[in-house]
Every structure is written in C-alpha cells, then in structure tokens.
Amino acid sequence: MSEAIQLTSSAAQRVATIAAKQGKPAILRLSVEGGGCSGFQYRFGLADGVEADDTQVETDGVKLVVDSISLDLVRGAAVDFVENLGGAAFKVENPNAASGCGCGSSFSI
Incomplete structure (x- = not known):
C-alpha cells in the first residue's frame, strides 16, 4: 500500500x-x-511535535505531518522542494486537485 502522503528527499x-x-x-x-x-x-511550517490526529511520514530522518482534515484534501500527494529561475519553494503534487493557480500555492477540488 502506498503512503497517504510523501516527502521527497x-x-x-x-x-x-x-x-x-x-x-x-x-x-x-x-x-x-x-x-x-x-x-x-x-x-507549511515547522512543527514542535506530532499531534494525536496527525498522519506522519519520514524521509531521511525528517517528518512530514498532516492533520486528519487536511489529509482528506491531499491524500496521495507528494511534497517536493524545487528551485528554478522563479525562486525556490515547497511544491505539492496533489492528485486530488482539479485545478490550481499559477503560483502553485492554491487549488480547487
């Protein structure tokens, strides 16, 4: 079974x-x-710990945590960090998103 969410290296x-x-x-x-x-x-933000209703995955010793309500909207997604001419940012590849905006920070279902 694949992870509920993924964090790239x-x-x-x-x-x-x-x-x-x-x-x-x-x-x-x-x-x-x-x-x-x-x-x-x-x-996105750094967390001090993992909450009781969080789903967590770990990659290279780093944890990604998502609360249960948000997980319904991002299940199956991958969180990546990309650098290009436009800058550097965390990016979510969300298979649940029907559409997104040009900046990549918002989406619709």
Missing part, C-alpha cells in the same frame, strides 16, 4: 537545513486552509 533536505538553523525539530507540517485564488491553499 529534496524537501526533506531543505526542511533539515531550515530546522537546524532555527534550532527546531525537523518536522514539517502541511495543512490546507480555505482561501487563495482557487479555493484552498497550502500552509
């Missing part, structure tokens, strides 16, 4: 670097909130 490496600089655990929280130009938007 590139994203794990970036989280580890950020967490080390901030003196925090290497735990990335992904949540989904209403808003953005397409209806829902992704939120």
Whole structure:
C-alpha cells in the first residue's frame, strides 16, 4: 500500500537545513486552509511535535505531518522542494486537485 502522503528527499533536505538553523525539530507540517485564488491553499511550517490526529511520514530522518482534515484534501500527494529561475519553494503534487493557480500555492477540488 502506498503512503497517504510523501516527502521527497529534496524537501526533506531543505526542511533539515531550515530546522537546524532555527534550532527546531525537523518536522514539517502541511495543512490546507480555505482561501487563495482557487479555493484552498497550502500552509507549511515547522512543527514542535506530532499531534494525536496527525498522519506522519519520514524521509531521511525528517517528518512530514498532516492533520486528519487536511489529509482528506491531499491524500496521495507528494511534497517536493524545487528551485528554478522563479525562486525556490515547497511544491505539492496533489492528485486530488482539479485545478490550481499559477503560483502553485492554491487549488480547487
């Protein structure tokens, strides 16, 4: 059975670097909130720990945690870190998204 959500090695490496600089655990929280130009938007942040209703996956010693409500909207997705001429950012490849915006930070179902 495949993971409910995935964290790429590139994203794990970036989280580890950020967490080390901030003196925090290497735990990335992904949540989904209403808003953005397409209806829902992704939120990323370092977490201090794992909550009881979180789903977690680990890649290269870094954890990705998603709350149960957000997981319904991102199940099967992969979180990556990409760098290109436009900048560097975490990106969610979400198979549940029917459409997205140009910036890639919001989506609709």
